[in-house]
Amino acid sequence: MIDREFIILQDAFRRLIRRNASSNTQKMIMKTHPADLAALFRSFTAAEREKIFKLISDRAYKAEFLTELDRSILVDIVKDMPPKDIAELLNEMAPDDQADIVAQIPEDLGKEVLGLLSASDSEDLEELMMYEPDTAGGIMVPLPFKMNENDTVQEAIDAIREQKDAEMVFYIYVVDENNKLTGVISLRQLLMTSPKTVLQNIMITKVVSVHHDTDQEEVARIISRYNFLAIPVVDKDNTLMGIVTVDDIIDVIREEATEDFLQMAGVGKDREILLKSPLEAARIRFPWLFATFIGGLIVSSIVVGFHELLSKFVILAAFMPIIAGMGGNVGAQSSTIIVRGLVTGRINFQQLFKVLFRQLLVGLILGFAFGVLLSALSNIFYHTTNSILTIGGIIGISMCCELTIAATIGTVVPMLLQRINVDPAVATSPIVQTTMDITGMLVYFSIASSLLM
Known part of the structure; x- marks a missing residue:
């Protein structure tokens, strides 16, 4: 969003808030991309933020909006929210975004929210939060789309159709019976191959992967070097644990560059x-x-x-x-x-x-x-x-x-x-x-x- 559009949108929201035009404000919200609204929140007062946030009725929109907010603004907004409402919003997010949100809010509130999630979701989230936030494990999406090496191309295509919520199915990661990563197939290659072909016969066996402890800067360098859209994350036994996607890497590059500039200028590393x-x-x-x-x-x-x-x-x-x-x-x-x-x-x-x-x-x-x-x-x-x-x-x-x-x-x-x-x-x-x-x-x-x- 260019500066002129930003100022116009900012003024429009403020005028609507002053007039208490709730219906028109809600319409304006739904016409604004969550990332743009998050950027606008940096210039709003605490009172203006509170009024606008309460008018966001769409749960999926509100969940995406929270993932775009700066940490200090996020904490200020959710600290007074009922844990149940936060848990409902987390259910609309990808696991890596869930972990980011819970890691940023106060610890006591985070524990309450985790207690309200389903047992499996809570367990997966706690496991993801065990990793350092600036490592591959901390930014990965767990449970990536994968297929067994003995499956056929047709079975893989059918599985993709069924996995509507799968993250970034541009690559099909191939594993053995023990969930060890053995190969990778691009989506294009999959669609161009005979349906009866076994995945083991067409997969690339030399897979570029990263360990879950690899620093996020190194992950960014590898993805940039090979022009990947995603990269698999494995443990010491080469067990597939998740993937790091290019959209997360873009955030990493921006954050790391900002930190480096701030540190070189002698003003610490806090991006906010x-x-x-x-x-x-x-x-x-x-x-x-x-x-x-x-x-x-x-x-x-x-x-x-x-x-x-x-x-x-x-x-x-x-x-x-x-x-x-x-x-x-x-x-x-x-x-x-x-x-x-x-x-x-x-x-x-x-x-x-x-x-x-x-x-x-x-x-x-x-x-x-x-x-x-x-x-x-x-x-x-x-x-x-x-x-x-x-x-x-x-x-x-x-x-x-x-x-x-x-x-x-x-x-x-x-x-x-x-x-x-x-x-x-x-x-x-x-x-x-x-x-x-x-x-x-x-x-x-x-x-x-x-x-x-």
Whole structure:
């Protein structure tokens, strides 16, 4: 939904609510896709959300709508709902969506809701919730459509017709008598084959699958690499447990990318930070800013340590911001490129020296270009040229050294962090930024001091 349509729809809902036009509001709700209504809820007040939610009469629509809501809004809406009503809505959802909802609501309420589900549904749901939410087991759809390897094509087609609620029957997973995954057949291949053919004779035996403990990012990479619509999830004995579908992977990619961006910016990993209170948002951001604050104090002490040099050559102070700023920017660029390469699997630690050499050359080229440019501009505008060792020359050399160092640090830090099993997206930004602020001033004043004093 584009911004203009969003604003028009938002205003329309608000006008109807103010007029207490319940009938028209219900009609508007049913014309709005659940995902769009969930997006609108981010801009509504708590009172507006409550009124609109109560007017959703269609149970299937309401169930789909709940699966689209942000966690904080979902909790706020369902916390006062009777457990029986929540259980009825869960019955309209896929098992993986059920697990997501129950995991997000308060624990006591979740237990009550589970108690109201049928014994089999409750057992399946609790089993699904045993897995970590960011693993293949946590996002899989259990009980996928499967056939025995001794069944025929016609039997498989008949079974598909009967399984109206089966999730994503684009692939037919073939198992043996012990439910071990032995092969896979595409729906197209099934329809193009003679009805009397045994599945064992046409199935692909080299099945790409994931373990239930596989991280969801790795699952996303595999599905993306092979262009799958779904991928089977197995245990250590190769028993078929479920499937992860491409629609869930799209959500995973979006969530992981959002988390990485937030962490690299030093604002935590909560995707709903925009919905936090100012105090809570400040609490999340404080630790990251405190690290930068400490780095700033160290930089200040470095500058004070060279006060004698600055008192004699005040012009040096004019170029401190650009030296530090350019170093920070180049370091951030390099680290972003490397972190993204690590996340997508295009780069690994074994390629450290190859990648480092390449980034070192990039930093050297940028440093030389901007060093010459800054040196020339300083000579033109500030008349810093007196000899071969001019202030302009010092500034240019410092810029060249700083950008080369920045590219090196921006490359090495994320790769070393991954090597010691620390998420590079989390720690790279504050480390690189603080390091470049410190090294920038050290390099600048060390070169100036050695050549001028």
